[in-house]
Amino acid sequence: MTTVNRDGADSVEMLELAEGMYRDVADELQLAMENLRAGDLAEAKTARAAMRDLRAAMQLVLEERTRVDKLRQDAIGAVDGRRLDFAAARSEIGRRLACLRDAGAG
Template sequence: MTKSFDPGPLAPEGPFMSGAAAAPDIDVLEIADGLFRSYAAELNRLREKIEAGETGELKESARLVRDLRAATQMVLEERSKVDKLRKDAAGQVGAGALDLVAARDEIGRRLACLRRAGGG
């Protein structure tokens, strides 16, 4: 018995599609770098005000920097989770594969070092 499946002209949808093709390629590290630069500028402005004796905005500025840092951390953690899920969905390919030849060579090298050191 022969069965055939025609998926149709449209791309399949569902939990097994990454959705990466539809999403714009955004460099999260660039965004995080920009945010951290703005944190540094805000902290520098805050330091200058403290040195000048102005402490009125101290609490508000510190809270703002803390909130921005927490938001950036959440974005980076979520990106890491998404990357891990994509990697798991794709399977273990590429650099994650076990290189048995390299492992055997490394074991042989270490055994040779032990033989030389132990005299046996």
């Protein structure tokens, strides 16, 4: 199940987009680091910018992953990380109703 978040974008698609951005920035950072090692000091500014972008992309990935996990838990009816047992709940409700009927009849 996919759910639309408040921005109107599909959460799973947002997660995939964020992961793609993360990979792109990581590649850019790796290239800048290789150029720095080769002695190209002009790449230092690019490397800093790539690291900042990488941090932002990683934060976005983590936030979207959290949203997707919550949506999955909501979809299966989980509460506090546990699934709800609707059959047991139905049985308990029936048992309590029977107790009320018995108490009212006497």
